[in-house]
Every structure is written in structure tokens, then in C-alpha cells.
Amino acid sequence: MTDYEKYAAQVALVKEECKDADENDVAEEFRRYEEEFLIEPNDAVRSVILKFMKASGQEVKSISSTPTRVEKKVDRFADLGSEDKNVTIEVAVVTYVPRIQMVRGEEKQIAFGWIEDNPWESNDKRERWDFKDWGSHSENLAPNSVVRLEGVSVNEWNDKRSININRGSRVTILREGGPAVPALSDEPVTIEKASEKEGYVNLLARIISLKPDVIVKKDGSGTLDIFRGTFADSSGKISFLSWVPIDHEVGDLVKVEGAMIRKFRETPEVNINDRAKLEKFHDNNFASTEELSQATTSKIGELRNGMKDIITTVQVESWQSRTFTNSDGEEKIVRSGDVMDPTGRCRLTAWCEIDPKPGDFLHLSGARVQFWQGSPDLVVDNSDQVSNLTDAPWEAIDPEQHWVELELSDLVTSGSRRGIKTRGTIVAIRSDSGIIHRCPECRRILRESTCVDHGVQQGVEDLRLKFVIDNGVHNAPIILAKEPSEKLLSMSQEMVKEKISKSSHEDFLAEIRNNYLARKVMINGRSLVDVQGAMILAEEVTFDTTSNEDAANLVMQEWGVLL
Amino acid sequence: MINQTRVGRQSAIRIFAHEYSDANLPLEGVGEYAPSFIITKLGAKVNRALFGGVIDRFERRDGDNGPSYSGQLRDATGGTHRFQIAPFQPELHADAEELLARFESGDRFLMMMVGRARWFESDDGGLFTSFRAEEFCIVEREVYVNWLVETSEATLRRLSAYSASLGSDNNSEALASAGVPSDLIEGMILAKDHYGDFDPESYRVGVLQGLSMALNSNGTIESIMAPPEQISQPEGELDISPSIEAENGSNGSKLEPQGNVDDVILSAVRNSSNIDGMPYDSIVLACIEAGFSRELSEDAIEDLRDIKCQIIEPRFGFFQILD
Numbered sequence: 001m002t003d004y005e006k007y008a009a010q011v012a013l014v015k016e017e018c019k020d021a022d023e024n025d026v027a028e029e030f031r032r033y034e035e036e037f038l039i040e041p042n043d044a045v046r047s048v049i050l051k052f053m054k055a056s057g058q059e060v061k062s063i064s065s066t067p068t069r070v071e072k073k074v075d076r077f078a079d080l081g082s083e084d085k086n087v088t089i090e091v092a093v094v095t096y097v098p099r100i101q102m103v104r105g106e107e108k109q110i111a112f113g114w115i116e117d118n119p120w121e122s123n124d125k126r127e128r129w130d131f132k133d134w135g136s137h138s139e140n141l142a143p144n145s146v147v148r149l150e151g152v153s154v155n156e157w158n159d160k161r162s163i164n165i166n167r168g169s170r171v172t173i174l175r176e177g178g179p180a181v182p183a184l185s186d187e188p189v190t191i192e193k194a195s196e197k198e199g200y201v202n203l204l205a206r207i208i209s210l211k212p213d214v215i216v217k218k219d220g221s222g223t224l225d226i227f228r229g230t231f232a233d234s235s236g237k238i239s240f241l242s243w244v245p246i247d248h249e250v251g252d253l254v255k256v257e258g259a260m261i262r263k264f265r266e267t268p269e270v271n272i273n274d275r276a277k278l279e280k281f282h283d284n285n286f287a288s289t290e291e292l293s294q295a296t297t298s299k300i301g302e303l304r305n306g307m308k309d310i311i312t313t314v315q316v317e318s319w320q321s322r323t324f325t326n327s328d329g330e331e332k333i334v335r336s337g338d339v340m341d342p343t344g345r346c347r348l349t350a351w352c353e354i355d356p357k358p359g360d361f362l363h364l365s366g367a368r369v370q371f372w373q374g375s376p377d378l379v380v381d382n383s384d385q386v387s388n389l390t391d392a393p394w395e396a397i398d399p400e401q402h403w404v405e406l407e408l409s410d411l412v413t414s415g416s417r418r419g420i421k422t423r424g425t426i427v428a429i430r431s432d433s434g435i436i437h438r439c440p441e442c443r444r445i446l447r448e449s450t451c452v453d454h455g456v457q458q459g460v461e462d463l464r465l466k467f468v469i470d471n472g473v474h475n476a477p478i479i480l481a482k483e484p485s486e487k488l489l490s491m492s493q494e495m496v497k498e499k500i501s502k503s504s505h506e507d508f509l510a511e512i513r514n515n516y517l518a519r520k521v522m523i524n525g526r527s528l529v530d531v532q533g534a535m536i537l538a539e540e541v542t543f544d545t546t547s548n549e550d551a552a553n554l555v556m557q558e559w560g561v562l563l
Numbered sequence: 564m565i566n567q568t569r570v571g572r573q574s575a576i577r578i579f580a581h582e583y584s585d586a587n588l589p590l591e592g593v594g595e596y597a598p599s600f601i602i603t604k605l606g607a608k609v610n611r612a613l614f615g616g617v618i619d620r621f622e623r624r625d626g627d628n629g630p631s632y633s634g635q636l637r638d639a640t641g642g643t644h645r646f647q648i649a650p651f652q653p654e655l656h657a658d659a660e661e662l663l664a665r666f667e668s669g670d671r672f673l674m675m676m677v678g679r680a681r682w683f684e685s686d687d688g689g690l691f692t693s694f695r696a697e698e699f700c701i702v703e704r705e706v707y708v709n710w711l712v713e714t715s716e717a718t719l720r721r722l723s724a725y726s727a728s729l730g731s732d733n734n735s736e737a738l739a740s741a742g743v744p745s746d747l748i749e750g751m752i753l754a755k756d757h758y759g760d761f762d763p764e765s766y767r768v769g770v771l772q773g774l775s776m777a778l779n780s781n782g783t784i785e786s787i788m789a790p791p792e793q794i795s796q797p798e799g800e801l802d803i804s805p806s807i808e809a810e811n812g813s814n815g816s817k818l819e820p821q822g823n824v825d826d827v828i829l830s831a832v833r834n835s836s837n838i839d840g841m842p843y844d845s846i847v848l849a850c851i852e853a854g855f856s857r858e859l860s861e862d863a864i865e866d867l868r869d870i871k872c873q874i875i876e877p878r879f880g881f882f883q884i885l886d
Contacts, residue, residue, distance in 0.1 A: 120596055174593050425713070427575045427613055427677045428698055431654070468572065470613070472717050473746050475574045510658060517700045518613065518675035520709060533571045548708045552777035555712055559719040563775050 003027035010041045010048070018052040026052065071150075077117045077127045082156040087163075090148045092119035093177060094128065096141050097199040110134055111141070115163065119146040119174075130160075135167035145177025192235035194261055195268045203256040203270070204281060205231035205238075208292055209309055209366075210250050230309050231256070231270060232292040239308050240270035248280060251289045255281040266415065267306035267369075301343030301404065303376040304415045307369040310378070313389070314339035314348065314364065316356045317399045339378070340397050344404045345419035347377040354386050359396060361389040374528040375416045403524045409474045411527050412534035418526040422536070423544055424469030424476075425520050429513045433465040434505055435497050463493040465512070469521065469536070478523060478536040488541050520544040573598050575613035575677055577710070577717040579769040580642030583609065584857075587690035588757045589682050601680045601692050604758045605721035605766065606728075606743075606751035612694060614644045615675040615702070615710045620865075621666040623659070624879065626650060632659045633879050634666075636674055639711055639776065640769030641858050645693035646678050647879075655696060662701075673707045674699055683880065685842035691880060711773035718770050720744070724751060725763055824863045825871075827853045832874055832882050840881035 004011065004023055007030040014026045026048060033044035073088040074080055080087060094114035101110050111133040116126040132155070133141060140147060150170040155162050165171065188204040210229035217224060227242040229250075240259070248254055257277040259270045272278065297311045319337035326332050336349040339362070348362075349370070356362055366385045369376045380386055403421035411422050437459025438444065439451035446459045465480040465488065486492055489512075491499070500508045525538040555561070586603040598610045616636030620643075624631050629650035635643040648655050665672070678694025685691065724743045731741035733755050738748050831849040835841035843864070850860035864882070867874045875885045 175597055425575075425613065427611075470575045472577045472613075472713065473574055473744075475572055506654075506657065513658075513698060514700045517677075517698055518615070518702060518706055518710065520713075548705065548712055548777040551709070551712045552715075552774045555716045555719070556774060559716070559723065561719065561770070561774060563771060563778070 003031045007031070007041050010045050013045050014049050014052060017049045018056060020056055021052040075118065077129050077161070080154050080161070082154055082161060085153040087152050087154065088148065088150045089117065089152070090119055090146065090174065091115040091117055091163075092126070092146050093141050093143055095198060096133070096138065096143055098138060099200055108134075109136060111136075111138060113141075113143075130162040131165055132162065133165045135165055135169055137165055137169070137171045140171040140173055141165075142177040145173055146175040148172040148174055188255065190235035191231060191233050191238045194270075195236065195238055198261050198263060198268070200258055201256075201261055201270075203231060203233075203259065204253070204283075204286075205233045205256065206253050206286065206289060206292055207246075207248055207250055208232045208237065208289055210246060210248075228308070232287075234287050234292075237292070238268060238270055239264075240272060242272035244272065244274050244276075246272075246278065248278065253281045253283060253286050255279045264306045266304045267308075269306075299343040300339075300341045300346050300378075301414075301417060303346065303369050303378070305369060305371045305376050307376070310367040310369065311365045312341070312363075312367065312378070313393050314341050314362050314378070315394075315397055316348075316358055316360045316362060317345070318358055319356055321355075338399070340399060340402055340419065342394055342397065342404075344417050345399075345402060346375065347372065349377060349379045350383075350386070351379070351381045352383040352386075354380075354383055356388060361392055363387045363389050371416075374530070375418055375526060408469065408471045408476065411536075412474045412476050412529065414529065416526070416528045416530075420527055421522065421524050422469075422527075423520060423522050424471050425518060426467045426516050427470040427475065427518070428468035429509060429517060430466035430468070430477075431509060433467075433512060434463070434508055435493070435500060436462050436464055438462050461493070461497070463496055465489075467516070469523070476527075476534045476536050478525075478538050478541070480538045480541060484525075484538050484540055520546075573610040575611045576607050576609045577714040578603070578607060578609060578612050578614060579640040579714055579718060579766070579773075580614070580616070580636075580638045580644045581640035581769055582607065582718065582721075582766055583612070583614075583644065583692055584642050586692055588753060589684075589690065590753060599680065600750075601682060602750050602753045602757070603721075604754055604761055605718070605725050605763065606747045606754045607721055608747075608750035608753075609680045611677065611679055611697070613675070613677050613710065614638065614694070614714075615673060615707050616644060617671055617673055618662075618666055619643055619671075621663055623663055629653070630656060630659075632656075632663070636676065638769070639772045643861065644676070644678075645691075646676060646696045647681070647693060648696045652696070655699075658699070662699075672701050673704060675702045675706060675710060683842075685845055686837055687842075687845055689842055689844040689848060691842065691844045708777050712777045715770040715773040718766055721747065722763055722766060722770075728755065822853070824850055824853075824855045824859060825867060825873075827855070828860070828864055828867055829873060829884065833884050837881070839878055840876070840883040843880045843882065846882060 004027040007027045010030055011023055011026045014021060015023065029048050029051065030041045030044055033047065034041055071086050071088055072080075072084050075089070077089075092115065094116055096111055096113040098109055098111040101108055113131060113133075114128050115131050116123070116128045118126045148171070149163070149165060150172070152166065152169045153164045155164045188202040191203065191205060194201045194203060208230050210227060213226050213228045215224045215226055224243070225245075227246045228239065229242075229246070230237050230239055255278070256270070256272070257279075259272050259276045261268050262271050263269070293311070297313075298307070299312065300314065303310070317338040317340055319335065321333055321335040323331060323333050334349060334351060335354065336347055337356075338345060339348045348364075364378065364380055364386055366382075367378050367380050370379045371377070402419055404417075404419055405421045406417075408422050408424045411417070411420060437446045437449070439446055439454050439457050440460050441454045441457070442451065444451050444453070446457055449456055449459060451457050463482045463485050465485045467478050467480075468475055469478055480488060482493060489496065496508070520543070522542050522544050523536060523538045524540040525536055528535045528537065556563070582603050582605060583601070586601050586609075588602040590600040590602055590608070592599045600608045600610045602608055614636065616638035619635040619637045621632065621634035624633070631650050632648040633646065635645050637643045648659050676694070676699040677697045679697060681693050681695050683691040683693070724747045727742040728738055728751050731737045731743075733752055735748050735752065738751055739745065743751055827850050828846055831846050832841045835845075846864060847857060847860045850863070851857060855863075864874070868876055868882070873885055874882045876882050
């Protein structure tokens with residue numbers, strides 16, 4: 001390969017600036033830079049351009065005046081170069097994790113995290129970069145806030161760019177976020193407190209489970225021995241993952257220093273690496289292992305994505321098994337069914353041989369939660385995790401009638417749940433309520449007869465209604481599929497279609513609005529809660545039949561009003 | 564969720580007209596999608612509201628960009644919820660036309676509406692609150708009464724939060740430990756910094772009225788269903804209204820009315836330096852300062868405009884003398 005071919009890309013760049021330069025001379029120059037000055041061709045471009053500009057007597061001012069102290073104001077990270085300094089940009093703060101780092105022999109509190117550009121647009125139009133805060137701006141960089149950064153600089157390391165927020169940088173809050181991340185402290189916190197944040201913590205907790213595990217490295221280069229387990233104190237429990245061997249036993253009370261809380265899916269988890277310290281601790285007043293295991297039994301209503309080592313008891317509603325062929329061509333059986341407890345219902349999947357009958361009570365230990373279609377479901381991998389109880393822990397629940405009533409506010413501020421009942425007032429009728437067309441391949445809704453994945457399609461008609469319910473403090477969108485929509489409207493899909501074709505979609509919406517807007521309804525269904533907020537998939541919607549008189553009496557009783 | 568990265572939909576605050584029209588503290592959102600709010604004296608942070616009442620006024624204006632509509636719903640507190648439908652809301656125009664036809668035929672009816680808070684600041688610093696309609700419908704009485712009960716409860720909740728806040732420092736930790744619900748804390752801090760002392764009892768009147776209507780279902784509702792007659796009442800009748808004010812306790816004004824309310828309005832409008840005319844709120848303020856109740860003043864303004872034809876409203880919310 002000639003020098004010219006080898007450096008063609010860089011030569012082209014130089015030629016853009018110095019049209020008269022000879023290509024072979026330029027290539028030779030790049031070779032020199034690489035071989036003699038040990039400068040990579042990409043890094044040498046600037047110097048080579050300068051050289052040839054000078055040689056041809058061109059004005060070199062534009063290049064030599066590299067942006068040093070001039071303020072650079074940009075809207076997007078994409079507009080930033082790797083050497084930009086004194087940058088002004090508005091960003092959304094996603095995370096802020098303080099840590100202690102040795103800087104030139106001194107312990108300094110710094111912080112790192114994620115920021116996103118384009119903060120006033122939806123998340124899918126943003127770019128996310130790492131940042132480091134060297135200037136203790138924690139007060140002004142609370143997660144979920146939107147801030148203007150001034151005087152920050154771009155840092156490039158291993159082809160990855162990030163933002164350095166320096167001591168002299170200015171951070172202005174444009175929109176308040178959550179509470180500011182507190183500075184590090186040496187005091188241990190309760191598990192409940194620790195679960196609320198991400199970052200470094202100190203804990204005082206008892207080990208209530210511990211087992212060695214193996215992680216297969218992503219690059220296929222081998223395996224890593226790790227330890228998994230659970231810490232508990234009187235405020236709760238939390239799983240941990242240790243990258244270093246643990247010399248303690250189940251039942252030991254330990255003081256954990258410098259561990260890191262990370263979210264695995266929706267569940268916080270303690271990460272222990274070689275920087276963290278675990279010491280045995282003595283305190284006779286600390287809750288015993290027995291007391292703690294008692295308190296750490298979970299209920300279905302409390303399940304969250306990513307939870308592990310769950311101890312719980314459920315009542316089986318239905319049970320099926322299914323045979324499938326896995327990617328290795330092996331035939332496997334997976335068993336699953338619907339299960340309930342007094343706080344709700346979910347699915348249970350078993351990768352082992354258990355065959356309970358409807359109505360059986362199962363006690364599960366070491367179960368884990370897997371998200372399936374937005375709701376947390378229980379999974380057991382081994383039949384010794386399951387015991388069939390002979391004594392019923394509660395009076396058998398009738399699955400037909402089992403809807404756990406929750407305040408709308410509690411529903412939208414907790415995790416996804418099945419089998420719930422809630423109330424609210426309809427405050428919006430979405431204009432995409434009515435007859436819709438779905439893709440015959442993937443059931444996605446067609447826009448102008450086109451599916452995002454499958455192109456132009458002859459759509460399959462379906463009926464749905466979309467409302468927003470609200471209780472004055474919280475609100476959530478609700479979606480009714482065909483069956484609950486037909487039931488609420490007392491009209492079949494065909495009738496709705498005929499109605500719309502005789503008048504118009506707007507008339508149909510006006511009728512829905514006249515009949516349902518500002519009305520209080522009761523909803524049976526399931527809730528999906530994620531970072532975007534909550535959504536309710538309604539299985540049945542009925543008018544709230546509480547009389548105004550009863551409601552008024554209740555209000556007077558609660559607030560002590562006399563007329 | 565704790566990690567919510569988007570500003571979610573604002574909930575619809577249940578609020579009586581009296582509390583909303585008394586408010587004069589706007590909180591403007593910074594950034595394109597940041598919501599703005601009206602903070603009431605009881606600390607409600609209103610961006611979106613669910614409100615109802617009998618339709619009291621409704622009219623169309625044709626502008627360069629298309630028609631716009633404005634109207635009023637009068638609720639159990641006797642106050643009015645002002646609302647607008649903008650030219651850029653064509654999806655509401657068909658329903659608005661239907662409403663207009665019914666209204667102009669002389670029909671009056673109960674409506675429920677979901678609206679977004681808007682405000683207008685007059686040159687002299689007065690602040691006018693109103694709503695931009697989002698969705699609305701005509702409802703049967705049952706639905707309206709249900710809203711009265713809900714709004715009574717929401718108002719009682721704010722009243723109780725307000726009284727809990729009285730002995731507390733004005734910061735979030737202190738208010739939370741005094742028992743102010745978390746959704747009211749931010750508004751309460753702003754309200755207490757901005758508004759002076761006031762008697763919250765006047766807000767209890769709407770609550771009592773709402774609750775008593777729910778209890779005796781065929782009772783007092785007709786009294787708010789009949790505002791058109793009030794407008795045509797002779798002047799002599801209007802003069803006794805300060806006693807109604809005492810009964811309602813509205814505005815807590817202890818002043819004796821000075822002179823005739825019409826004279827106050829006419830002289831206020833005549834002396835206005837504003838070229839567009841005197842803003843509605845400033846006229847009402849002048850009347851209140853002269854000792855008249857808000858309701859009486861509002862009725863008298865309408866009377867002067869619609870019956871006596873001594874003032875005109877060339878632009879919505881601005882009044883001039885008709886010479």
C-alpha cells in the first residue's frame with residue numbers, strides 16, 4: 001500500500017483546506033508524523049494542514065485561533081468538539097452519584113452521572129453523556145432537574161466524550177428536580193433509606209442469605225466467581241452482589257462501608273467490590289435472623305421488577321404446562337399459572353416439575369421476579385423452592401371476585417400490579433378512541449394503513465376506548481380493549497362501526513364525552529407503572545354508584561362538618 | 564415513580580370559582596414544556612382544573628385567525644369560572660357552536676369542564692384568572708352535584724392544610740411535619756409568602772352550600788340556576804345585596820358601601836387611563852374597595868353593559884363608557 005492510499009482519508013481533509021497541495025507530499029507528511037513523531041494520522045491532520053497552509057502562504061488565523069476562552073453555546077452534544085472548553089449548554093440531569101476519589105494525594109468528593117441534551121424534548125430525542133462534577137455542585141445537580149451549564153469542558157477518553165463540570169463552572173437550575181443527592185457521610189443508613197438512592201452507602205445489616213454464584217463474561221473470555229445474598233435490618237431487606245469473596249456467614253451482623261447501591265431493573269441492589277469493607281459487628285439489640293426472615297416475607301402487591309430471594313405464599317388459580325424447543329434444539333417443559341394472595345394476583349412460572357391444582361396454597365422461597373408484559377411475575381427454578389401447604393394461610397379467595405381496591409394515588413405511585421380495582425373521574429376522552437386498525441402480523445396500530453415494521457397492510461379492525469382518570473391529586477390514562485369497551489358502551493364493535501359511518505368520528509367522540517366526561521367510574525384491571533408514569537389496562541369499567549348523599553355524608557363525617 | 568424523567572400530566576384540581584378568582588399569584592414554568600400554575604390563597608397549584616356550574620355567559624368573537632369563544636359558568640359559591648376557547652382549538656368549535664345556539668335560544672344548563680389555567684395581568688397590576696377549555700359537556704344535575712361534593716372535600720382538605728400551616732415555619736420539612744399533604748406543600752409555601760392574612764372561612768361557604776345541595780337533592784340548586792333574572796333586577800333590589808354579602812361572608816369586607824355601585828363603576832371606567840378600556844378585575848376591585856361585594860359588583864357591571872347600556876366591552880374583559 002502506498003502512503004497515499006494509506007492516508008487517503010486524512011489527505012482528503014487536508015485537500016479541502018489546501019487545494020493546491022500535492023497529494024503525495026501530504027501523504028508523505030502523514031507518514032512522517034506517524035513514524036517519526038509518533039502521531040496518529042487523525043491527530044496529525046491539524047498540524048499537516050497548518051504546515052501546507054503556511055507553505056502556500058495562506059492566512060492561518062482561522063486555525064491557529066483555536067477556541068480557548070471563547071464561550072461556545074450549543075443546544076446539542078453533537079455540536080461539541082472533543083477539545084471544546086467554556087461550553088454553555090442546557091441539559092437534563094439523569095443521575096448524580098457522589099464518591100470520594102484521591103486527587104493528587106488528597107481525598108476529594110467528586111461526583112459522576114448522566115446528563116441528556118435537548119432537555120425540553122421527549123427522551124427519545126435526547127443524547128446521553130457521562131459527566132464528572134469536580135466542583136461540588138451537588139445542590140444544583142439533583143436528578144430529574146433541568147440545568148444550564150456554563151464554563152464546562154469536553155473530555156475525550158477512549159473515543160468516548162463526556163462533560164467535565166469544573167470548580168469554576170456555573171450551574172443554574174431551570175427546572176427543579178427531586179431532592180439533591182446528599183454528600184457522602186460515614187454514618188450507616190437503614191436499608192429503607194439506602195434503597196431510595198443510588199450511590200455509595202454504609203450499612204449495618206445482618207446477612208440472611210448467602211450463596212456463591214458464577215457470572216459468564218460477556219466477551220466469552222471465561223467466568224467470574226461472585227457471591228449473592230441478602231442483607232436485612234428492621235427497616236427491610238436488600239439483595240447484594242459481591243465481586244470479592246465473603247468470609248462471613250448467614251446470620252452474621254456486619255458493618256458495610258463504601259458499598260454501592262445500583263438499580264437492577266426496578267430493584268436496588270448493593271454492589272460490593274474490593275474497595276468496600278465488610279466487618280463483623282456486635283450488637284445484641286439488633287434484630288435476630290428469625291425476626292428478620294419473618295419480616296422479609298413478601299406479598300404479591302409488593303413485587304417489583306428485578307427482585308430476588310423472595311419468600312411468599314400464594315393460592316393457585318389455574319395451572320398449565322407447555323412444551324417448547326429451545327435454541328439448542330432441546331425439548332423443554334415450562335409450567336405456569338395464575339396465583340393470588342390477599343394483596344393481588346400475578347403469574348407464577350416454574351422451570352421445574354410442580355403440578356399444583358387450582359385452590360392449592362404454595363409456599364415459595366428463593367423465588368425471583370421477572371417482568372412479563374409490564375407486570376412483575378414470580379419465577380421458581382427448582383422444585384425444592386416450593387412446598388404445598390396443607391393448612392390454608394387464609395380463607396380461600398374466589399378468583400372471580402378478587403380485585404384488590406387501591407386509591408388511585410397509591411396505584412400510580414407504586415409498582416405494576418394485576419387484579420386491582422380503583423376509582424377516579426374521567427377528565428379526558430382521547431380522540432383515538434373508537435374503531436382502530438391493527439397490523440395482521442404484529443397487532444400494532446396502523447397509521448395511515450401502515451405498520452412501522454410491516455409496511456402497508458390491510459388492517460384488522462378493533463375497538464378501544466382511551467380515557468384519563470383523575471382524583472384531583474393523581475391521574476392515569478386508562479385503556480379499554482374491545483370487550484370492556486363493548487360492555488361500557490352497551491354496543492358491539494359492529495354497532496360502533498355503523499354509528500361512526502352514519503355520522504362521523506367526531507360525533508362519536510362527542511357522544512362519548514357527553515356520556516362519560518366528568519363521571520366517576522370504578523375500574524377493574526391491571527396497572528403498568530414505569531419511568532414514564534402509570535397506565536391502567538381496564539378489564540371492566542362501571543359508573544361509581546355511590547349516591548351523592550352518601551358521598552356528602554362521608555365527607556362531612558371525615559372532615560367534621562356540621563350543616 | 565421516583566425516577567420520573569418527564570413532567571407528567573397535571574391533575575385536574577377540584578376548585579370553586581370563589582377560591583380561583585381570588586387568586587392572583589401566577590407561577591410561570593421555565594422551558595418549553597414546563598407547566599404554569601395559578602397559586603390560590605389556600606395553596607392549590609392550579610394548572611388544570613375540573614369545574615362546573617350553570618352557563619351564565621357565552622359568546623363568539625370572530626378574529627383574523629378564526630372564531631374564539633368566551634363564557635362563564637357560575638357555581639355554588641356564586642362566583643363565576645371564566646373560560647375561553649381559542650381559534651387554535653378547532654376540535655372544540657363544533658361543540659361550541661352547538662352550545663352557543665342553545666345558549667342564545669335562552670336555554671341555561673349545567674356544564675362540566677376541564678380547563679387549563681390562564682391569566683391576564685392588567686397595566687395596574689391586577690391579575691385576572693380564567694381557563695382555556697380543554698373538554699366540556701352538558702351534564703345532568705346528578706353529575707354536577709357529585710362534583711360539588713368532590714370539590715367540597717378538596718376545599719376542606721386545603722382549608723385543613725392551611726390551618727395546619729398556621730403554626731408552622733414556611734418550609735417544606737416544617738409544613739410536612741405539621742400535616743400538610745405533600746401535593747399542597749409547594750403551593751402553600753408560595754401562597755404564604757405572597758398573600759397577606761385573610762379569613763379562610765369565606766371558602767367554607769361554598770363547601771357548606773355544596774354539601775347541603777347533595778343532601779337535599781331538590782333544594783337550593785334553583786337559586787344558582789336563575790342568574791339571568793338577577794341581571795334584570797331593578798337597581799333598588801341590588802342595593803340590598805350587601806346583606807347577602809354578609810350572609811355569604813365573601814371577601815370578608817367589613818366596609819359600609821359608599822354610594823351607589825353603578826356610580827363607582829362608571830367613575831372608575833371614566834377615569835381609566837387604559838386606551839383599551841378598564842380591565843374587569845380593576846373595576847371589581849374598585850367596587851370592593853368601596854364596600855360592595857364581588858357578586859354584587861359583577862352583576863352591576865353586567866347590568867350596566869347589558870341592560871342600562873352605559874358601558875361597552877369592546878374587547879373581552881375591558882370596559883369603556885358608551886357615550
